[in-house]
Amino acid sequence: MNKIIVYENANFQGLSREFTSSVLNLVKEDFNDCISSLKVIGNPWVVYSDRDFRGSQFVYEEGEYPRVEFNDQISSLEVVTEDLMYPQITLYEHDNYRGRTLVLTTETNLLYGSFHDLASSHKVQRGAWVLYEHINRAGAQMVARASRDVPNYGWFNDRVSHVRPLKPGKPIIKSEILWDKKEEHVKSVTIDSICGLNKGEHEQSFSTELFKEYTASVTDSFSFSNATQITWGTSFSVDVGVMKGEQNFSFSNTFTVEKGSSNTRTERKSIQITLPTKIAPHTKLTVNVLRKEVDVKVPVKLTIQTGSNSSVEFGEYRCQSGNSITAEFKEEKI
Missing domain, CATH: 2.170.15.10 (Proaerolysin, chain A, domain 3)
Structure with missing residues (x-):
């Protein structure tokens, strides 16, 4: 069972809701802009600052989180359903999948290679990934998923410094x-x-x-x-x-x-x-x-x-x- 339990207050206090499928709009669940802590069971979940899976995003793998990013600002929730066992992503130097490429299958700090702050588009062959603005999983992040190719990062162009695959929940x-x-x-x-x-x-x-x-x-x-x-x-x-x-x-x-x-x-x-x-x-x-x-x-x-x-x-x-x-x-x- 893939499940997320969200709480009104930090440290799993206050009102709570439990979801087993993605939620496009938390307003309809009477739980919009009030989440301060959460627990994830199974596959990862992506939280968004706006409804319909838009706005800033942050991903949570299986575990307990007494405090969250976007405190009291989460408006939609999406469960990651891809097969996460054998991940692979291709980064492209320019938009529309042009220029040099870098194929990754494991977590990588791009500062240690020749692709630091160069990626502008990607295709995910398998699994789901998180692209970070800064090294060591820091800064803004973008979730990259299979069958959801991104031809242009927009403001995120030439800013990717760290990449990691998402892990499935415990079997x-x-x-x-x-x-x-x-x-x-x-x-x-x-x-x-x-x-x-x-x-x-x-x-x-x-x-x-x-x-x-x-x-x-x-x-x-x-x-x-x-x-x-x-x-x-x-x-x-x-x-x-x-x-x-x-x-x-x-x-x-x-x-x-x-x-x-x-x-x-x-x-x-x-x-x-x-x-x-x-x-x-x-x-x-x-x-x-x-x-x-x-x-x-x-x-x-x-x-x-x-x-x-x-x-x-x-x-x-x-x-x-x-x-x-x-x-x-x-x-x-x-």
Whole structure:
């Protein structure tokens, strides 16, 4: 969701309005010339000092702004809907796309090159850009967008000193575990063996404690595709609720994943095994303690919504469970 929340006063105080689409005239919304702070969620928004997207303009990317440019002077709002992932702009030395050109795909301080204070027109091939009057993102600014070529900057001719592409808002990621494609491996492992002998004619007490404790664990993890588009610091939840309640998977039903951090969690607990109290006459009693180890791997479909664009990739969820511990008894006559 691309959204802007505008406030009557600074620091998000006073009356507020929330918009999810562009607003040509804030007079019709009873909120004209009164905005002093705002919050942006998703793609950037451009604010204008006049209605119909005219007058001075200023752009806000995703974030919170306790104070704004054009305080109490904003009359229209426009959401940026272009694909912002792979930006490209061509600057022209003269108006009407004439003279030398400069093609940019990243933020550039023109003072460091030969195109400082020379541009008079542009064409945007991809994305949306901000052109600044001064270096370091200072001074008046012009928003340049794909399919909106500008043949003449007017008073802005020969004044562009800094150029940067606008960034999309944080991606929204939805995960879906594809349980029908899971791989599951189960094996039993002996983790302890206790033996007792009774060579006599009468029943004897078992020569060990009646209870023994063992450590069990469940570990789940998530791994990304090597070609993932998801950037570091991006987090989302994986719902593993389908497995909740089964003996071998006792985790809560939500696993939070963050790109760039460890995506593994382990739960450990003690399990108590009750041992027999007596051994029959002329009997060898063997108690084998078994751990049932289950290893499940399952693909996860990730739908990534960035601004108005959507893409799909796959990761892998894995759960290794060893919290099912049982005792197996075997008697042999001697």
